[in-house]
Amino acid sequence: MHHSPDPQPTPAAAVEPETKPAAPVANPSDVVPEPKRPAASGASKNKPAASAGVDPIVGCYQWFNNAPVVIHGDGTMTTGPFVAHWKVINAAQHQYTFTWPDNIETLTITPDQRSMSGTNNFGYPMAGGRVSAGAGMPGTWHWTNGWTVNISANGAFVSGQFRGTWRAINAAAGLYEMTWPKPVDTVILMAGGTRIVGANQYGIAMSGVKTGVCGGS
Numbered sequence: 001m002h003h004s005p006d007p008q009p010t011p012a013a014a015v016e017p018e019t020k021p022a023a024p025v026a027n028p029s030d031v032v033p034e035p036k037r038p039a040a041s042g043a044s045k046n047k048p049a050a051s052a053g054v055d056p057i058v059g060c061y062q063w064f065n066n067a068p069v070v071i072h073g074d075g076t077m078t079t080g081p082f083v084a085h086w087k088v089i090n091a092a093q094h095q096y097t098f099t100w101p102d103n104i105e106t107l108t109i110t111p112d113q114r115s116m117s118g119t120n121n122f123g124y125p126m127a128g129g130r131v132s133a134g135a136g137m138p139g140t141w142h143w144t145n146g147w148t149v150n151i152s153a154n155g156a157f158v159s160g161q162f163r164g165t166w167r168a169i170n171a172a173a174g175l176y177e178m179t180w181p182k183p184v185d186t187v188i189l190m191a192g193g194t195r196i197v198g199a200n201q202y203g204i205a206m207s208g209v210k211t212g213v214c215g216g217s
Contacts, residue, residue, distance in 0.1 A: 056193045057086065057096060061208035070214050082122075089186075094193075098185040109136070109174035116141070116174075137166055137176050162202075 054073055061069045069079040077084040077098060084100045105126060107118035113135040117127035128149065132140040138153040151157040155165055162181055169175040185206055187198030196208040 055088065056094070057189050057196070060211045060214040061196065062211055064205075064207045068211075069208060094189040096187050096189065098187060100183045100185075102182055103180040105178045105180070106169070107176050107178060109176065111174070116176075120180075136171060137168070 058071050058073045061071065063069050063079070067079050069077060071077050071086060075085055075087065077086055082101055084098050086096050086098050089095045089097055101121070103120050103122070105118055105120045107116045107126075109116040113130065115127065115129045117125070119125050126143065126145075128141040128143040130139055131142050131148075137151050139151055141149045141151060143149060143159075147159050149157055149159040151166060155167060157164055157166055157178065164178060164180045166176055166178045169177055181201075183200045183202065183204075185198050185200045187196050187206070189196055194210045196206075196210075198207075199205045
């Protein structure tokens with residue numbers, strides 16, 4: 001869900017680095033709490049404000065890919081089986097980062113060794129063709145999103161500023177796995193706190209619309 005190189009929609013918010021998904025747990029102390037104001041008098045002074053200490057980003061959202069996302073007050077985010085982490089980077093401007101789990105692609109190379117395709121753990125499809133000689137994963141590949149990926153025999157690969165690792169799941173069947181860096185969205189909470197917009201480090205845009213404050217969030 002949000003977020004990798006090939007901008008194609010999928011469930012969640014991690015995005016995939018070729019078409020297009022835990023990270024360090026956000027410290028709740030990074031969240032800037034709202035100042036508590038003393039209640040007037042009488043019984044009312046014993047009632048703490050419901051929103052005291054709760055960051056305005058906390059709540060339920062409908063993501064750009066129609067997936068429901070819950071942003072919790074403890075610095076976590078959940079959607080389906082995925083747990084991400086959020087952090088305030090500029091409280092005054094309502095800027096945040098969302099760090100999603102590793103972007104892991106499961107790929108199958110064709111028997112002629114000239115192309116491969118598959119999806120990542122967030123459901124984003126990808127495909128690429130070999131532009132160098134060889135068989136198996138090692139070699140130079142050209143992704144359908146325009147990226148060039150250089151895959152080494154030592155289990156590492158490089159594509160521009162991104163570096164990751166790969167492994168064979170079943171080499172005889174041409175089945176492999178590539179792990180890219182965790183997608184990190186940099187976002188702004190806008191429209192009076194009802195809409196999130198931003199993009200991840202792969203250049204994939206994302207957004208979400210707040211649908212309410214969730215119970216237990």
